[in-house]
Amino acid sequence: MLEKAFHIVRVAAIAAGVMTAGAAAAETPNAPDWGIKAISKLSDADLVITSPAGKAFMDKLAPDHDKACGKPDENRPDFDEFCSWAFNNDEADFDILLGLKDNKIVSIVASAVPENNDVWVCEKTQKDIPESDLQTCNIRSADEKSRTHWSESWESFLNSIN
Numbered sequence: 001m002l003e004k005a006f007h008i009v010r011v012a013a014i015a016a017g018v019m020t021a022g023a024a025a026a027e028t029p030n031a032p033d034w035g036i037k038a039i040s041k042l043s044d045a046d047l048v049i050t051s052p053a054g055k056a057f058m059d060k061l062a063p064d065h066d067k068a069c070g071k072p073d074e075n076r077p078d079f080d081e082f083c084s085w086a087f088n089n090d091e092a093d094f095d096i097l098l099g100l101k102d103n104k105i106v107s108i109v110a111s112a113v114p115e116n117n118d119v120w121v122c123e124k125t126q127k128d129i130p131e132s133d134l135q136t137c138n139i140r141s142a143d144e145k146s147r148t149h150w151s152e153s154w155e156s157f158l159n160s161i162n
Helices: 001-023 034-040 052-061 144-161
Strands: 082-084 096-101 102-108 120-122 136-139
Touching: 034 052, 034 082, 034 096, 034 102, 052 082, 096 144, 102 144
Parallel strands: none
Antiparallel strands: 082 096, 096 102, 102 136, 120 136
């Protein structure tokens, strides 16, 4: 009997955790820092954009996926796909950039860093521009070579458009 009760409690706790992650990712964008705050609530597994929490995050970030995301061309960062989001779409700037590999968010650029540093490794994006506040964050679970490559790719891309 007690074993059955523990099983029910465990199932309820797992369901609550999944719903909390999905709800956190599904919050309505309400400020320029929404993207970085929302991605801070996602685990490494939630960064897979086909997971419930990853899909909810991307649906809020890029409801019109084809406009917000695209395949890189010769002058774009080296990802399978990259996305740009701005709270105010009338501005030419962005609030967060996402790099995707194998349907997973693996790298981001923003002026703030995610709070969950167990998932992200961050560094200054444009090292030669002291006044730039942009930070590149790559998933900690990726190897060092990939993280370095993604950081260099973002830096090259941003330098080319500035």
